[in-house]
Amino acid sequence: NAGVTQTPKFRILKIGQSMTLQCAQDMNHNYMYWYRQDPGMGLKLIYYSVGAGITDKGEVPNGYNVSRSTTEDFPLRLELAAPSQTSVYFCASSPGLAGVADTQYFGPGTRLTVL
Amino acid sequence: AQSVAQPEDQVNVAEGNPLTVKCTYSVSGNPYPFWYVQYPNRGLQFLLKYITGDNLVKGSYGFEAEFNKSQTSFHLKKPSALVSDSALYFCAVRDPRNFNKFYFGSGTKLNVKP
Numbered sequence: 318n319a320g321v322t323q324t325p326k327f328r329i330l331k332i333g334q335s336m337t338l339q340c341a342q343d344m345n346h347n348y349m350y351w352y353r354q355d356p357g358m359g360l361k362l363i364y365y366s367v368g369a370g371i372t373d374k375g376e377v378p379n380g381y382n383v384s385r386s387t388t389e390d391f392p393l394r395l396e397l398a399a400p401s402q403t404s405v406y407f408c409a410s411s412p413g414l415a416g417v418a419d420t421q422y423f424g425p426g427t428r429l430t431v432l
Numbered sequence: 433a434q435s436v437a438q439p440e441d442q443v444n445v446a447e448g449n450p451l452t453v454k455c456t457y458s459v460s461g462n463p464y465p466f467w468y469v470q471y472p473n474r475g476l477q478f479l480l481k482y483i484t485g486d487n488l489v490k491g492s493y494g495f496e497a498e499f500n501k502s503q504t505s506f507h508l509k510k511p512s513a514l515v516s517d518s519a520l521y522f523c524a525v526r527d528p529r530n531f532n533k534f535y536f537g538s539g540t541k542l543n544v545k546p
Contacts, residue, residue, distance in 0.1 A: 321475065348532065359436065359522060359536030360476075367532065375533065407475060417464045417531055418483050423475030 319343050321424035323408050329430045330398040338393040338427050340408030347413030349391040350421065351375075351383065353404040360407060366391055367413060398431045405429070434459045436525050438537035445513045446545050453508040453540045455523030464526040465506035466534070467497055469519050476522060482506060493517070513544045 324339045342349065347368050352360040352375075362375030366385040380402060382394040391410075395402060405428050409421040436457045445451045457463060464483055468476040480491025482499040490496045497508045508521060520539045527533040 350532070352536075357441075357538055359524075359538045360534075361536070362533060365532050373532070409475075417526060417528070418481070419531065420466075420478050420481065421476075421534070423468075423477070425473065425475045 321408055321410055321422055323406075323424040323427050325427060326425070327428045329432060330395075331432060332398060332400065334398050335394070335396050336398065336429075338395075338406055338408075338429070340391045340393065340424060341389050342391075342408075342410040342422070343389065344410060344412075344422065345388060346410035346422070347388070348411045348419070349385065350409040350411075351381070351391070351393045352407045352409065353377065353402075354407060354426075355404050363393065363406075395429075400431050403429060403431045434525075434527065434535050436523055436535045436537040438521075438523055438540045440540050441538075442541045442543065444543045444545065447515050448512050451508075451510050451513045451517070451542065451544070453521050453523075453542060454505070455507060455537055456503070456505045457523070457525045457535070457537075458504065459525045459527060459535060461528035463528050465497075465499065466524045466526065467491070467495070467506070467508050468522045468524060470522065470539070471519050479508070479521075513542075515544050515546055518542055518544045 350365045351363040364383040366372045408424040466481040467479040487499045523537040
């Protein structure tokens, strides 16, 4: 199993550009998540999905969009990049079957800089 | 507001000595705390969690954590530190009202010196 994979690893964007951060998991997990990690801060939830076709907002959804057309993939879209979106982005997945005991598995992250 | 605090940005210990990384939280209801570890250029890896039962939870790589409901704390411990334990440690608390939401602390960098 590759686990949770993310592409690209690094990206520099200009203000106003758009891009999609890719996330895929091969563990047949129901739940998937997107977080951002700012320097010196903990992770903050952007969006999550409990299954294909179902997504919901987290703490900091503004400026982002997601879709989940398959169990495996959960791309994150930035439409008009702003410097405030400079961050490290982590995708995670979990089985979604164990309730409070459900454990998340994280990808290696994408480091995004917006100039 | 819900919050998780890791009061130490950095903890330095000598190899073979015991280590403690602190975590306290302010989350409504009966939250469920977790610990994750992050090695350089890697994603977070699960270490341990408290769900119910014994307040002393044992996890991966010899780590354990003590759940204290009255003090709303979940400190991470290890009796004898290894140089390979050097990494960034995150405390996270699952929201009991929405199991999909976690609140993360800002992380503590553990440095274990030979």
